[in-house]
Amino acid sequence: MKDGSDPSTNVSEAPENLRAGHVRERANWMRRRLLRMIVDAGQGHPGGDLSATDILATLYFDILRIDPATPQAPDRDRFVMSKGHCTGALYSALAGAGFFPEAELDTYLQPESRLNGHPNRTYLPGVETNTGPLGHGLPVAVGIAVAAQIDGADHHVFALTGDGELQEGSMWEAAMFAGHRGLGNLTVIVDRNRLQQGAGTENTNALEPLADKWRAFGWRVEGVDGHDHAALLAAFDAARTPRETPLCLIADTHKGQGVSFMRDQAGWHHGVPNAEQYAQAIRELEEEMDR
């Protein structure tokens, strides 16, 4: 992984606390970076970005077996961002992981930028499929896992879905088929922040009992604190253990995590902090890193 860390440090084999500390530092950097992108662009999805940041940081800065020098390597792990609107988090992770220069993050949403409001694989290396309309990433991830199953390949497929996204029928078509095929090479992470664009998921079209739903479709289900880097590392490490069913990790998360006034506020699904709010957010994140 080229993530800007000391290349002499083999993070994957470092003690657990060193791994978690590294991911924590990168997640904090991602939060600061994506907020600046949103402020500069004058638009974005900060709530969902911050909800998914720790999950993406854990994957891109530790777990995924990917090499930005060979983004099309057939045996690479795949990460599919089914909640494609959270590009602040995705692009900061991809840049931090070395898929494109960090300075390019300054072009976010600008005319002709490769950093579109939703990820495009024909623009950017490291993007597996174009998402944005909800309900698309999981079927594609299932197809990737089926291809690997046919070939007996041992790379792993991870997909991150929003929780509101699980109201799309195509997600359950894919979930049913993944269970039927026994796709043990597939791990889905549900970013369970309990808020969708307009309101709570349970007040809109209730998802609970969510774990039971996945189990009924033939999945193994586990819960994880989606902001605890050590817990995420342990869950993703365990996800690679050979198994004969797909795995759903329901990550307990908070929209706007890391910024006090955004946390758990549906209003920050979209939204741009003003100068004062931005300064406060950065101050809070710097303080968090100092702790």
Next chain:
Amino acid sequence: MSAAVPATGLFDCRDAYVRAVEELAAADPRIVAVVNDSVGSSKLGKFRDRFPERLVNVGIAEQNMVGVGAGLANGGKIPFVSGASCFLTARAMEQIKADCAYSFANVKLCGISSGVAYGELGATHHSIEDIAWLRAIDRLAVIVPSDPWETAAAIKAAAAHDGPVYVRISRMPVPELARARTRFAIGKGETLREGGDIAIVANGTLVHRALAAAGALAAEGVAARVVNMASIAPLDTELLAEAAKTGAIVTAEEGLARGGLGGAVAEWCAEHAPVRMRLLGFPGFLPTGSAAWLMDRFGLSADGIATAARELLGLRAG
């Protein structure tokens, strides 16, 4: 180009389609088939028997079928995603747009039993809007073969093409066209019969009807050129420019002319070579009737095409 004379016998183009896919699969392990419980209607039973691990049946779930196809392409496969074209295109339209075309995934979409093949089953099962819908999607090649040879050639060209392709496959019996079997290329049509008085631009099941119409018109002293426009996207505009020199074009297709082949030809001609035109196709949701009855009822027959040509030229019926 030889004058096209129908060979004896009529063929179901699905047979040519499955033979081509099997042939490709035998030579290339990347070839897989993806179906929505449509092994039978896609005639893929033999493929399943020969390559069981390469037949991916997602059940009755078209959105997932197309998404899985895009994922298989990501995993290095060349998926032939096959289902009744009415469901494949309409139900999974956003997956075709986002997962296949916008993502530029190497997915081959095969719309089986297209047009009005399902006849009496009605408008839910007719696939006459597919060309208008898919033609609007950037980067998606849209192919409508006319006979068994061209179906097989189109399938092989689709496999060799880097990018998403839609091939519309008919189950309506058609003759094997007698023609110079040179090569098929995405983006290229062919002139099957020369003629300078009027041009008939057709594809799919309408090509042999257009040839028969040209034969009838010739007996009346009208030299009708017949163009097989199998490739709607990209459109063969060089061939259209030649056809437009006749000063009159009739288009004919087993689908909505509005937005379909007729729409494509009219758009290009309006801008580059305005000519008198008649666009033959279905008007909208259709009444109950067999496929053959519907084709005749809406003028998609040799007689219907010849009548339209005469009207366009201001001639009385011969």
